[in-house]
Amino acid sequence: MNKTNIVSLFFENAEKNCQSCCFHSKEQGLWKTYTWKEIANSVEKLAQILLSFGVQQGDRIAIISTTRREWTIADLAILACGAVTVPVYPTYPLHRIQYILEDANVRCVFVETDVEKEKVQEAIKENKAKTIIIQITDTDNKDVFSFSNLLIEPLAERFNIPDYLSKIDSESIATIVYTSGTTGQPKGAVLTHKNIFTEVMATGQLFTFDKDEVGLLALPLSHVLGRLIQFHHLSQGYQLAFIEAFDKFAENCRDVQPHFIVGVPRILEKMYERIAARVDNMNPLGRIIFQWAHRVGVERSLLIEQKCCVNLSIKIKYFFADLFIFRKIRGILGGRLNLFISGGASLAEDIVRFFHAMGLLVLEGYGLTETFAAATVNRYDNFRFGTVGKPLSCVEIKLDADNEILINSPTVFQEYLNKPEETLNVKTNDGWLRTGDIGVLSEDGFLSITDRKKEIIVTSGGQNIAPQMIESAIMESRYINYCMVYGDQKKYLTVLVTLNPVSIVEYARKNSIEGLFENIVLNPKIKALIQDVINEKNKKFARHETIKKFIILDRDFLQTQDELTPTLKIRRKIICEKFKDRLDQLYKE
Structure with missing residues (x-):
């Protein structure tokens, strides 16, 4: 089996971990756990089904769904066939979904509910006979296949999945991810198996978790950072829980008790606002105690950030601040949380420092769709608040004359689909990626983002x-x-x-x-x-x-x-x- 692609690595881990917990997923109001063996069996069965539908290497298959277990199973099954995953946000309007399906020449679509199914049927109405639709939630509609029914139906023919995996080389296309785009039409970034595998291995050097630790994914899997965490989990062997919905964040945290969370900055901003509102409504004594605890936390935080020794006096004061204040706040999020990886947008430095003072380390990184997520990241033991950290081991960064950030890495995408001129314009003559972001590099290698060049x-x-x-x-x-x-x-x-x-x-x-x-x-x-x-x-x-x-x-x-x-x-x-x-x-x- 070819072990230079992420799917082979997943099957290897599934065989090794077998009966250990792989996923936590809330379904019909109850949290369910799935073993690595169960997930691997579902992936192989779905890959067999796709091949029986005539899916061939290089075919494009879209997934239009929120973050859930079936998204990952579909993604891995698509890749196992040698096909190409095209993630699509379910919140996208019809015209954008239609554009992506046509631009990528999609031949099969996984949809979550009737809402996405109807959008797809409208988008492909001129080409309906050529497009297969598989619905994740239960359906009686005869025009589409049921995800759950496909997994329990007997196979008419069996294919040798390892043979298909062996045909995947490092330059094979794995996914086409359309930039969400703050301006204009989305562009399809073509990413190879090498791009993904290199990124997963590089982040795996920095972040390791035991198989008993639980991460909560609070990002769309259609976003490259959400997808990176999915593959990071599958390559490492810890447990991953999928957020039920963003408005259920606190409830899901209490249920799952995660050790770490990967999410958008807006989650932390909302938490910060709620805590600030509660402090405002405290009685005078309560406010005084909180403010004292916060000052102690900030003092300790600064020493840790500067890699200085935390003296005994601060350790004692922090023990009581944590006992009476901070531990109760972290308890709202399950009680085991000590790390939040924030991505997808910038986060105010004051908020990052506020949470670190309470014992929750927030690490920011920086990357693009075109680099399959992270290019730089703050580390557990080497972070600087207000920056997006240092480059990954596989990444080189420099600033152009106008301080635009340029990136050179094997994680940099292949091209924009059907847009040769735009592909040419986004790279320098010597092949460095123009990010469109303006930045500052410190003498010791920490990167700060100041703005978008076009904005x-x-x-x-x-x-x-x-x-x-x-x-x-x-x-x-x-x-x-x-x-x-x-x-x-x-x-x-x-x-x-x-x-x-x-x-x-x-x-x-x-x-x-x-x-x-x-x-x-x-x-x-x-x-x-x-x-x-x-x-x-x-x-x-x-x-x-x-x-x-x-x-x-x-x-x-x-x-x-x-x-x-x-x-x-x-x-x-x-x-x-x-x-x-x-x-x-x-x-x-």
């Missing part, structure tokens, strides 16, 4: 401004959910703001502001509150980087309105187009 705002006065830096500062306020800075070719900066309903309603109650949320946001007291937040944040920036005016929206930015990517980053171009008239009003004297 740099150039004011009418010629000042170059990084909007993400300002947005991150404003979004540190618990009253603000999202914001978008605006001002390209304008005299000054303005910002669109969406509010956190929980914090705003609580503030309204305390300040005798009545009415529904959409009316509360229009109240002058709320506008004054947000003005105070912006005034305070403006103190951090140079004069040309300060916000002069703002608009408060009466709703949040939404994925369903195409305003957020699946990892909850703002789609700047779409938001600018939608709210351009209102924003331009801010520049009329």
Whole structure:
């Protein structure tokens, strides 16, 4: 069996771990565990079925589903056939799903529910006879195959899966991952088995977990970081639990009691906001105790980050801070959690430091779809808050003349599908990947991201401004959910703001502001509150980087309105187009 691809490595681990727990999955209201043998049997059976359907090496097969056990089984079965997985976010609108299915020439689609099935049927209606649909949830629809039924039906013919695995070489295409795209149409990044295998081996050198440890995956498997963790787990042999839904995060943590979590920054931001709100509602003594504990935690955190010895006095104080405060907070998340790997978007440094003070290490990394997730990462024993860490062992990084981050690595993708010109433009003459991100490298190799090159705002006065830096500062306020800075070719900066309903309603109650949320946001007291937040944040920036005016929206930015990517980053171009008239009003004297 070819052991240079991730599927062969999975089968090897499945044979070795056999009856040990592989997955935890909540199904029909109950958590179920699945052994490595059970998962391996399902993968092999599904691969047999796909081959019986006529799937051949190189065929493209899409998966349109949330994060769940069946996603991984389908992915591994597709790869075991020598076929190519095309992940698609179920939140995508019909026109984007149609574009991806056509661009990738998909011949088979796994869908989660009737909702995704209907989108696919509409997208392929001109080509229905050529596309196989397999539905993960139970269905009586005769037009599609049932995932669960396929796994229990007897096979009419058996194929030798090891033979198919042996035909996979390092340059064989494994997956085509479409960039979620904050601007324009998504591009299909073609990634090989070498790209994936190299990345998994490199991250495996840095992060190792025992087979009794449990990780909670709180990321879409359609995202490359979610997929990397899936393959990292399958190569290492620990246990992995799938989040039921993002609004069930705390409940799932209490049930599963994870040792580590991989998730988007928004999870930590929400946790931070809830803790801050609880502290505000404490009695004076409770607040004093929490603030003391937090100061002790920060002092200890700084010493650990600087690799200094934590003296006995701080150890004793931290013991009591942890006993009476921090342990109770971590208990909400199951009690065993000590690591959160954050990816998919940036996270405010203050929030990272806040959680480390409480005994939860948050490690950020940096990567792209085009590098199959991480290119740099902070380590357990070598981290620096406010940075995205140091390069992986297989990655070289340098900065171009304009400080754009360039990457050279065997993890760098092969090409953009059907887009030769764009592939050419994203690489330098000597083959380095142009990331489109602006960064700073410290003398000892830590990388910091300052902004997206294409999102740099150039004011009418010629000042170059990084909007993400300002947005991150404003979004540190618990009253603000999202914001978008605006001002390209304008005299000054303005910002669109969406509010956190929980914090705003609580503030309204305390300040005798009545009415529904959409009316509360229009109240002058709320506008004054947000003005105070912006005034305070403006103190951090140079004069040309300060916000002069703002608009408060009466709703949040939404994925369903195409305003957020699946990892909850703002789609700047779409938001600018939608709210351009209102924003331009801010520049009329």
